[in-house]
Amino acid sequence: MSIRGYKWTVGILASIVLLLTWLCFTFYREQVAAAFISFECETTDRCSASADNPEALANDVHFLELYYQGHSGVLEGSPLHRLVERDYQRSLSNAVSAFRRITTNDLGDDIKLWLKKYRD
Secondary structure, three states: OOHHHHHHHHHHHHHHHHHHHHHHHHHHHHHHHHHHHHHHHHHHHHHHHHOOOHHHHHHHHHHHHHHHHHHHHHHOOOHHHHHHHHHHHHHHHHHHHHHHHHHOOOOOOOHHHHHHHHHO
16 A cells, blocks of 8 residues: 555544544533433422422522523434423423422413512
8 A cells, every 4th residue: 555545544544533532522511411401400309399488499490490591502403302301391390389389379380470470
């Protein structure tokens, strides 16, 4: 094989290694983002289960919303996004149930109405 052939081989192999490195980094970044969002959902679920103050619960849910909006963009288009979205929606519905239990009010299923009343 000539020197030109070796150069092409090295160039192609280097490109493949760079592509695989980029894919691994992207997948790792998605996993970390999904793990952190899931952790925040679990934290909000624990707060919902033991909440006795609607203002504190409203602050926790508001933080979860901001955290999810800020970090879910990394997951757009990946299969992990559906899992994290399901976990997030479940946490919000648990929070609505906790609001109903704590306050004995019924403002509906929209979490924004609950946050508007008890956070502002």
